[in-house]
Amino acid sequence: MTALSLRDVRKNFGATEIIRGVTLDIAPSERHCIIGPNGAGKTTCFNLISGRFPISSGEILLNGQRIDTLQPHKINRLGLSRSFQITSIFHRLSVFENLRCALLWSRGYRYSFWSPLWRQKALNEAAERLLEDLNLATRRDIMAGLLSYAEQRALEIGMTIAGGASVILLDEPTAGMSNTETDYAMALIRRVTQGKTLLMVEHDMKVVFDLADTITVLVYGQVIASGPPATVRANRAVQEAYLGALEE
Amino acid sequence: MRSRWLILVLVAVAIALPWGFYDWGHHRHAGFLISMLSQAGMMIILALSYNMLLGQAGLFSLCHATFFGIGGYAMVHFLNAAGKDELPLPMEVMPLLAGLSGLGLAILFGAMATKQRATAFAMITLGIGELMATAALMFHHFFGGEGGVTTDRMIDNSLFGLTYSSGIQVYYLIVAWTLIAVALMYYLTLTPLGRMANATRDNYERAQFIGYDPRMVRFIQFALSGFFAGIGGGLYAITYEIVTFDALAAPLSANALLMAYIGGTTVFGGPILGAILITLLQSGVSLLSNSWLVYVGVMFIAMVIFAPSGLAGIIQAHGPIKRAGRLGRLTLPYLRLVLPALALLLGFVGLVELMSFLTIGAAQGKKLVLFGNAIDVHATMPWVISAASLVWGAVWLRFAAAGFHRVWENLSAEVRR
Ligand SMILES: Nc1ncnc2c1ncn2[C@@H]1O[C@H](COP(=O)(O)OP(=O)(O)O)[C@@H](O)[C@H]1O
Ligand SMILES: [Mg+2]
Numbered sequence: 001m002t003a004l005s006l007r008d009v010r011k012n013f014g015a016t017e018i019i020r021g022v023t024l025d026i027a028p029s030e031r032h033c034i035i036g037p038n039g040a041g042k043t044t045c046f047n048l049i050s051g052r053f054p055i056s057s058g059e060i061l062l063n064g065q066r067i068d069t070l071q072p073h074k075i076n077r078l079g080l081s082r083s084f085q086i087t088s089i090f091h092r093l094s095v096f097e098n099l100r101c102a103l104l105w106s107r108g109y110r111y112s113f114w115s116p117l118w119r120q121k122a123l124n125e126a127a128e129r130l131l132e133d134l135n136l137a138t139r140r141d142i143m144a145g146l147l148s149y150a151e152q153r154a155l156e157i158g159m160t161i162a163g164g165a166s167v168i169l170l171d172e173p174t175a176g177m178s179n180t181e182t183d184y185a186m187a188l189i190r191r192v193t194q195g196k197t198l199l200m201v202e203h204d205m206k207v208v209f210d211l212a213d214t215i216t217v218l219v220y221g222q223v224i225a226s227g228p229p230a231t232v233r234a235n236r237a238v239q240e241a242y243l244g245a246l247e248e
Numbered sequence: 249m250r251s252r253w254l255i256l257v258l259v260a261v262a263i264a265l266p267w268g269f270y271d272w273g274h275h276r277h278a279g280f281l282i283s284m285l286s287q288a289g290m291m292i293i294l295a296l297s298y299n300m301l302l303g304q305a306g307l308f309s310l311c312h313a314t315f316f317g318i319g320g321y322a323m324v325h326f327l328n329a330a331g332k333d334e335l336p337l338p339m340e341v342m343p344l345l346a347g348l349s350g351l352g353l354a355i356l357f358g359a360m361a362t363k364q365r366a367t368a369f370a371m372i373t374l375g376i377g378e379l380m381a382t383a384a385l386m387f388h389h390f391f392g393g394e395g396g397v398t399t400d401r402m403i404d405n406s407l408f409g410l411t412y413s414s415g416i417q418v419y420y421l422i423v424a425w426t427l428i429a430v431a432l433m434y435y436l437t438l439t440p441l442g443r444m445a446n447a448t449r450d451n452y453e454r455a456q457f458i459g460y461d462p463r464m465v466r467f468i469q470f471a472l473s474g475f476f477a478g479i480g481g482g483l484y485a486i487t488y489e490i491v492t493f494d495a496l497a498a499p500l501s502a503n504a505l506l507m508a509y510i511g512g513t514t515v516f517g518g519p520i521l522g523a524i525l526i527t528l529l530q531s532g533v534s535l536l537s538n539s540w541l542v543y544v545g546v547m548f549i550a551m552v553i554f555a556p557s558g559l560a561g562i563i564q565a566h567g568p569i570k571r572a573g574r575l576g577r578l579t580l581p582y583l584r585l586v587l588p589a590l591a592l593l594l595g596f597v598g599l600v601e602l603m604s605f606l607t608i609g610a611a612q613g614k615k616l617v618l619f620g621n622a623i624d625v626h627a628t629m630p631w632v633i634s635a636a637s638l639v640w641g642a643v644w645l646r647f648a649a650a651g652f653h654r655v656w657e658n659l660s661a662e663v664r665r
Contacts, residue, residue, distance in 0.1 A: 072456040090450040101447045104440050105459030113441035
C-alpha cells in the first residue's frame with residue numbers, strides 16, 4: 001500500500017484550473033521531491049493534500065484511506081503533517097511553547113483543561129529534546145516572532161515533525177537560507193525524517209538530487225515526469241521545460 | 249518569588265482594609281468602602297473571565313455581561329428557593345450554582361458564536377447580547393421585567409454559621425470566591441487548553457496542522473469563561489439582593505472590555521488592575537462628577553492610542569530596565585512629565601466640568617464650587633483659563649514626552665546590550 005496517493009486531482013480557483021489532473025503514488029519511507037517553476041502549483045498541491053483547500057475533483061488517499069473530504073486537523077491526526085513555505089508559527093509564544101504545542105495532540109492531551117503542563121515530565125522532556133535537535137536551545141524562552149529567519153524556518157520544521165506524523169510535507173524548507181544554513185537544515189531534515197515518508201518541494205537542485213529517492217516535476221499544474229533522479233535528469237521534456245534552464 | 253509576595257500582600261490588604269476604616273466608636277464598618285471593595289471583587293472576576301477571551305484567545309466578545317447577568321438572575325432564584333427550604337445548600341457553595349448557570353448558557357451561545365472567529369464572532373456576540381437584553385424584558389417570570397428580581401440572602405444555611413446579615417460577611421464571601429476564581433483562571437492558563445487558546449489566537453491555521461480544531465478550542469474557552477462570569481454575577485446577586493437588566497446589558501459588556509483593556513490584556517493580572525481602577529473611578533469620581541464616564545472614555549481612548557498593552561503592559565515594559573538596575577535613571581524624565589500632564593489634565597477636567605455644569609448641573613440646580621468658591625460657569629475667565637491650561641499642557645507634554653522617549657530608547661538599547 002502507498003503512504004500517499006493522488007488520483008487525478010484537480011483544483012480550480014474560480015474559472016482557472018490550477019491543478020490539472022495530478023496523479024502521484026508515494027511509497028512508505030520514500031523521500032519524494034517535487035520540483036517545478038514558480039506558480040506551477042506545488043504549494044497548492046500541498047494545500048489540497050493537507051486539507052487546507054477542498055479539491056475540485058479526484059481522490060487523495062493516506063495509507064489507503066480517503067482524506068480529501070476531511071478537515072486539516074483530522075488529516076493531521078491520521079499522521080500527515082506539513083510545513084509552510086511562508087513561515088507559520090505562534091509568534092507570540094516562546095520557542096519552547098511552540099514546540100510543546102506541536103507535541104500536545106499526538107501525546108493525547110486533547111483539550112485538557114485539568115492537566116498542568118509543568119507537571120508533564122515526558123512532554124516537557126520531549127520538547128527540550130526537540131529544542132536541542134533544532135539547535136534552538138539557547139533561544140528557548142524567546143518569543144518565536146523575534147527569531148531570525150533561519151531560526152524560524154528551523155522551528156517551522158520542528159513543529160511539523162514534532163507530532164510524530166508518518167508522512168511529512170515540507171514546502172521549500174531551505175528557501176532564503178545561506179549555504180551553511182541550507183546544509184544544516186538538510187542534515188536536520190534527514191535526521192528527523194528518518195524512516196518517514198517525506199514529500200518535499202525544493203528549488204535547490206543540489207539538495208534535490210542528493211536527497212530524493214523519487215523526483216516529480218510539476219509544470220503548469222501537471223506532472224510532466226516522475227521517477228528516480230537519474231531518469232528525471234535524462235528526461236528530454238524536463239530538460240526542455242525546466243532543468244536545462246537551471247543547470248546552465 | 250516576587251509575584252508570590254505581591255499576591256500575598258494584595259490578599260492581606262483585601263482582608264485587612266475594611267478594618268482600617270472601622271468606626272470603633274459606633275462599632276460600624278465604613279459601608280461605602282465595603283460596597284466598593286465588594287464591587288471590585290465581582291469586577292475582577294468579570295474582567296479576568298473576559299480576558300480569557302480577549303487577551304488569551306483573541307476573541308472579541310461583545311456579550312460577556314450575558315453570562316454575568318444570568319449568574320445573577322439564577323442566583324436570585326436559587327436564594328429564593330433556599331429561603332423556602334427547597335434548596336438545602338449552604339450559602340458558601342451557592343456561587344458555584346451561579347457559575348454553572350453561566351456555563352450552561354455559554355455552552356448554548358458558544359456553540360453558535362465560536363463557529364466563527366474575528367469580526368464575525370464579534371458580530372454574533374453582539375447579536376447574542378441584544379437577544380438576551382430583549383429576553384430579559386420579555387420573560388417576566390425569570391427576569392422580572394424592568395424592575396428585575398429581588399431576593400433575601402439570609403437563607404440561614406451556612407457552613408460557618410454565618411447569617412450574612414452584614415456587608416462585611418458578604419464581603420469576605422466575595423474575597424474567598426474571587427480568590428478561588430482567580431486561582432482557577434490562572435491554573436487554566438497553564439493547561440493544554442490554555443496554551444492552545446494562545447496558539448489559536450496567534451495563528452489559528454497553524455493550530456489545525458498540529459491536530460487541533462480551533463473551533464473546539466474557542467468553544468471550550470468560551471464556555472469556561474462563561475462559568476467564571478456566572479460566579480461573578482452570583483456574587484452580585486448576593487451583594488445587592490436585586491438583579492435587574494443592568495447586570496446583563498451591553499454597557500456592562502463594554503465595561504468588561506474597558507477594564508480588561510485598560511488593565512492590560514497581555515498579562516494575566518492586567519484585568520485585575522483595570523477592574524480595581526475602574527471600580528475606584530466609578531465609586532469615587534462618580535460621587536464628585538457627573539462626567540465620570542467621559543473620563544473613563546477618554547482614558548480608554550488614550551490607552552488604545554498610546555499604551556495598547558495597558559497598565560500591566562507599561563509596568564512590564566520596565567522589567568528589563570529594572571533588572572539592569574537602571575530604573576533610577578527614569579526618575580527625572582518621569583518627574584518632567586508630571587507638570588505638563590497635570591496642566592493638561594486640569595485644563596481638560598476644567599472644560600468638561602464647566603460644560604457639564606452649564607447643562608446637566610443647571611438642570612439639577614447644582615453650582616460648581618472650587619476650593620470653597622462658587623464659580624460662575626457663564627463667565628469667560630474660567631473657560632479661558634481651562635482652555636489655556638489644556639493647550640499649554642498639551643504642547644508642553646509633547647516636548648516632554650519626546651525627551652522621555654529619547655531617554656527610554658537609549659536605556660532600552662543599553663539594557664539589551
Ligand atoms: N488561494 C488561491 N486563490 C487563487 N489563486 C491561487 C490561490 N493559491 C494559489 N493560486 C494560484 O495558483 C497558482 C499556483 O500557485 P502555487 O501553488 O503557490 O505555486 P508554486 O508553489 O508552485 O510556486 C498561481 O498562479 C497562484 O496565483
Ligand atoms: Mg510555493
